[in-house]
Amino acid sequence: xxxxxxxxxxxxxxxxxxxxxxxxxxxxxxxxxxxxxxxxxxxxxxxxxxxxxxxxxxxxxxxxxxxxxxxxxxxxxxxxxxxxxxxxxxxxxxxxxxxxxxxxxxxxxxxxxxxxxxxxxxxxxxxxxxxxxxxxxxxxxxxxxxxxxxxxxxxxxxxxxxxxxxxxxxxxxxxxxxxxxxxxxxxxxxxxxxxxxxxxxxxxxxxxxxxxxxxxxxxxxxxxxxxxxxxxxxxxxxxxxxxxxxxxxxxxxxxxxxxxxxxxxxx
Numbered sequence: 376x377x378x379x380x381x382x383x384x385x386x387x388x389x390x391x392x393x394x395x396x397x398x399x400x401x402x403x404x405x406x407x408x409x410x411x412x413x414x415x416x417x418x419x420x421x422x423x424x425x426x427x428x429x430x431x432x433x434x435x436x437x438x439x440x441x442x443x444x445x446x447x448x449x450x451x452x453x454x455x456x457x458x459x460x461x462x463x464x465x466x467x468x469x470x471x472x473x474x475x476x477x478x479x480x481x482x483x484x485x486x487x488x489x490x491x492x493x494x495x496x497x498x499x500x501x502x503x504x505x506x507x508x509x510x511x512x513x514x515x516x517x518x519x520x521x522x523x524x525x526x527x528x529x530x531x532x533x534x535x536x537x538x539x540x541x542x543x544x545x546x547x548x549x550x551x552x553x554x555x556x557x558x559x560x561x562x563x564x565x566x567x568x569x570x571x572x573x574x575x576x577x578x579x580x581x582x583x584x585x586x587x588x589x590x591x592x593x594x595x596x597x598x599x600x601x602x603x604x605x606x607x608x609x610x611x612x613x614x615x616x617x618x619x620x621x622x623x624x625x626x627x628x629x630x631x632x633x634x635x636x637x638x639x640x641x642x
Contacts, residue, residue, distance in 0.1 A: 379430060381622045386436050393428075396472045399465055400450035402428045404439035405481055412445040414482040415640050416473050416514075418466055418502075420493030420618075422523070422550025424454050431492075434621060434633055442637030445482035447473050451498070454554035462554065463564055466498040467505050474512060487514040488640045492620050493589075494550065496522025500567050500596075503576055516578040518636055520620050521589050522596070524568035526551040526560035530591035547588060568592050573603035580639050581609040582632060587617040610635070 390405040406412070417435060419426040428448055439446045451465035474484050491499040496519040503517050528548050555565050563570050579600055583593040590611065597609035612619065612628045622629040 379433070385433050386440060388436050388439050396476065397468065399469050399472055401469065402448040403480055404435055404446040406439045406443055409443065410481045411483040412443060412481055413640050414473065414477050414484070414487045415444050415446045416470055416487060416489050417446060417448050418451065418491030418495030418498040419448065420491065420495045422547055423462060423494045423554035424550050431621070437633050438637050441634060442641035444637065444640050445477065445480060458554055458556035459558045460564070462498060463501055466502045470502050470506065488516045488518060489514045490518035490520065490636065492520035493617065494523050496520050497524060497567065501564050504567065504570070504572065507575060513577050516580065516639070518580045518639060519593070520582045521584055521587050521593055521617055523547060523551070523589060524566065524592045524596055526555060526565040528588065530595070532591035533588045568596055573600050573605055576600065576605045579605055579607040581607065583609065583611045584615045584617055584619055585611060585613045586615065589617060
């Protein structure tokens with residue numbers, strides 16, 4: 376049984392359609408005929424080597440309906456066929472495309488949240504940092520769901536939870552290795568946890584899981600953003616491991632997390 380089967384029901388959404396713009400494939404979830412909806416740009420997880428529209432479809436359907444949100448899923452290039460900076464460049468380009476086109480789909484381009492889980496959380500953070508550097512526009516907020524932030528996997532939780540909780544240390548680090556190729560693991564876009572340019576990032580929400588190798592780095596990012604003056608909240612979900620956001624069909628915490636993200640984005 377795949378995680379897709381554990382994600383809960385594929386609830387019906389007002390309209391779901393796909394667009395390919397400038398080579399980037401997007402899937403748009405539009406819950407109603409309303410216009411000026413909050414927009415959620417979502418980068419899926421999968422350790423940079425897996426994941427697609429289908430692996431995260433059921434969560435995104437629920438988010439669209441629960442929050443009355445225009446959700447836009449991004450299909451970015453994966454390793455090992457495509458190495459750095461392919462996924463980062465696709466993520467950043469997708470954000471620009473959504474900003475330019477979303478009003479024609481019923482979204483409010485001045486109310487964009489950039490989000491993702493695991494590798495997607497990494498891409499969300501780096502996309503926000505790239506947008507900040509460009510200086511043209513910024514999303515209203517970012518939501519980082521157990522993001523992959525340290526390509527070396529040096530935190531204590533990597534040692535503590537790296538072997539026994541489904542998504543292992545080896546799975547996470549081998550994904551980094553496949554994608555980063557020859558890029559040094561301490562490069563600022565390989566391990567964004569250690570960057571020193573977090574000032575002026577948008578309002579940030581971080582979700583961590585108690586038994587996740589990544590729990591320490593997510594919570595370290597929370598502290599680093601606080602020190603940088605960023606408005607940030609971090610919520611640790613207890614009793615769950617990495618990937619629980621995809622398990623709403625069997626996990627109360629998974630259902631709660633989807634409701635929480637919908638509430639954050641719709642505010």
